[in-house]
Amino acid sequence: MSAVDGPVTSPRLSLNQATVKYASLAGAVDAARSAGIEAIGTWRESVAEVGLATAARTIADSALRVSSHCRGGFLTGPDRGAALEENRRAIEETATLAAAGAPGSRAVLVLVVGGLASLAPFAADAGVQLAIEPLHPMYAADRAVVSTLAEALDLAAPHDPDVVGVVVDTFHVWWDPALPESIARAGREHRIASYQVCDWLVPIAADPLLSRGVMGDGVIDFTPVTAAVDAAGYDGDIEVEIFNQAVWDGDPVAVAARVAAAFDAHVARPVVAP
Amino acid sequence: MSAVDGPVTSPRLSLNQATVKYASLAGAVDAARSAGIEAIGTWRESVAEVGLATAARTIADSALRVSSHCRGGFLTGPDRGAALEENRRAIEETATLAAAGAPGSRAVLVLVVGGLASLAPFAADAGVQLAIEPLHPMYAADRAVVSTLAEALDLAAPHDPDVVGVVVDTFHVWWDPALPESIARAGREHRIASYQVCDWLVPIAADPLLSRGVMGDGVIDFTPVTAAVDAAGYDGDIEVEIFNQAVWDGDPVAVAARVAAAFDAHVARPVVAP
Numbered sequence: 001m002s003a004v005d006g007p008v009t010s011p012r013l014s015l016n017q018a019t020v021k022y023a024s025l026a027g028a029v030d031a032a033r034s035a036g037i038e039a040i041g042t043w044r045e046s047v048a049e050v051g052l053a054t055a056a057r058t059i060a061d062s063a064l065r066v067s068s069h070c071r072g073g074f075l076t077g078p079d080r081g082a083a084l085e086e087n088r089r090a091i092e093e094t095a096t097l098a099a100a101g102a103p104g105s106r107a108v109l110v111l112v113v114g115g116l117a118s119l120a121p122f123a124a125d126a127g128v129q130l131a132i133e134p135l136h137p138m139y140a141a142d143r144a145v146v147s148t149l150a151e152a153l154d155l156a157a158p159h160d161p162d163v164v165g166v167v168v169d170t171f172h173v174w175w176d177p178a179l180p181e182s183i184a185r186a187g188r189e190h191r192i193a194s195y196q197v198c199d200w201l202v203p204i205a206a207d208p209l210l211s212r213g214v215m216g217d218g219v220i221d222f223t224p225v226t227a228a229v230d231a232a233g234y235d236g237d238i239e240v241e242i243f244n245q246a247v248w249d250g251d252p253v254a255v256a257a258r259v260a261a262a263f264d265a266h267v268a269r270p271v272v273a274p
Numbered sequence: 275m276s277a278v279d280g281p282v283t284s285p286r287l288s289l290n291q292a293t294v295k296y297a298s299l300a301g302a303v304d305a306a307r308s309a310g311i312e313a314i315g316t317w318r319e320s321v322a323e324v325g326l327a328t329a330a331r332t333i334a335d336s337a338l339r340v341s342s343h344c345r346g347g348f349l350t351g352p353d354r355g356a357a358l359e360e361n362r363r364a365i366e367e368t369a370t371l372a373a374a375g376a377p378g379s380r381a382v383l384v385l386v387v388g389g390l391a392s393l394a395p396f397a398a399d400a401g402v403q404l405a406i407e408p409l410h411p412m413y414a415a416d417r418a419v420v421s422t423l424a425e426a427l428d429l430a431a432p433h434d435p436d437v438v439g440v441v442v443d444t445f446h447v448w449w450d451p452a453l454p455e456s457i458a459r460a461g462r463e464h465r466i467a468s469y470q471v472c473d474w475l476v477p478i479a480a481d482p483l484l485s486r487g488v489m490g491d492g493v494i495d496f497t498p499v500t501a502a503v504d505a506a507g508y509d510g511d512i513e514v515e516i517f518n519q520a521v522w523d524g525d526p527v528a529v530a531a532r533v534a535a536a537f538d539a540h541v542a543r544p545v546v547a548p
Contacts, residue, residue: 138410138412148451177424219415
């Protein structure tokens with residue numbers, strides 16, 4: 001059954017706002033609902049456009065769950081004080097939006113790089129889980145130095161799992177020969193804060209940051225990864241986050257429907273009973 | 275002292291032919307010699323252009339060492355018999371060229387992907403070491419699935435180190451958090467067949483296959499990698515292999531001189547005594 005013909009197969013699908021980059025928060029919410037998607041991953045930029053109070057109301061009115069909030073981190077610049085303050089605001093946003101979301105919402109703030117020791121106490125007080133996202137080694141020079149799930153777990157280790165978790169994003173980790181072991185370890189250590197899916201396109205796009213594809217358009221076999229994440233005990237929403245110019249240029253409602261159908265065809269099957 | 279003013283600092287510098295892609299074997303040899311470089315890494319395509327006998331004579335006349343021959347592997351296609359035969363020819367070429375090279379030449383055939391079990395006996399008979407080259411995870415979808423030095427070492431493990439080794443190429447492995455341990459392990463297991471250097475450019479080139487830079491033009495810190503390879507006991511030539519359109523478009527003699535100067539400035543220092 002495809003998403004456009006009725007309810008999506010998996011109620012765990014979440015539309016990450018980055019997939020409909022040019023839509024406002026309200027537009028992204030509408031697109032998700034129109035495709036029968038029950039959860040959304042939010043981004044700080046779209047919250048800033050309307051203000052946190054309005055954003056929270058939009059989420060509350062939508063009856064969508066909030067699966068994560070993107071993103072904190074980038075604590076490597078010259079003005080560390082300002083960066084910390086900005087990340088504290090991001091933590092507060094995360095707590096507010098998750099509280100506004102439907103039951104099952106997760107107060108998870110995705111971090112690209114560290115600053116954990118400084119942020120963890122604040123996040124703990126706010127009831128927010130910081131989530132370290134390892135990025136593909138293609139980005140090791142200019143985006144983040146955490147390239148593998150194992151490294152992210154090592155960084156998280158000193159902290160309470162309720163406060164610091166990790167993101168499993170298929171685009172970033174699919175190549176890792178240690179992926180099955182690392183996902184199993186993440187499960188044992190109760191660290192999986194978010195599971196995100198999108199495909200790896202071949203060839204890589206001219207801008208490697210935009211080389212993500214809708215599930216089924218690339219080479220990733222989602223079945224074993226989803227099964228491993230499942231076996232590791234993660235039962236939260238599964239976000240689809242696609243940085244891709246052609247996807248962004250599409251109508252958000254059509255994109256959400258396409259995402260739901262692709263999720264149904266390539267990701268959801270192994271999760272649900274036949 | 276720069277290479278153009280006199281002898282290069284390190285006699286271990288080797289010019290991989292891919293760095294002067296449009297030069298014939300004779301042209302590449304001339305370019306290396308003009309820059310005071312004492313060794314060359316050869317490619318099958320340029321040998322095929324003139325035939326193996328002529329290629330071997332060119333090498334012998336040059337008095338250059340042969341540091342490696344590129345490349346075998348690609349044993350994943352539909353016609354496995356033909357691929358095996360092609361790899362046997364590559365092994366023979368490697369033995370012939372290394373024999374023609376100056377003392378210190380290495381009969382090392384660089385492999386991109388497996389087929390080891392089939393090729394190892396033949397290589398052992400020919401006195402050729404097969405070298406498994408892990409490629410950056412950026413290429414995991416369409417080039418090779420061996421992404422880390424640790425994986426390459428695992429693949430090599432069942433074989434005699436004289437027959438199967440690994441390539442340490444800074445471009446492919448610099449990002450790996452386990453690199454120091456893996457290089458040390460490669461040393462303990464006597465597997466380092468070749469050490470290749472070139473830089474990682476930021477941003478990545480539009481064609482990621484051509485995103486390599488001359489040492490110093492990118493982000494790689496060669497000092498710790500070279501020190502680790504040194505400590506691991508590798509004392510052979512160090513090849514510079516640069517896939518880069520602008521480098522290829524340059525005059526081979528000028529490119530070789532530039533490579534020698536960059537090697538002197540960024541790679542050789544930690545290797546030689548002050």
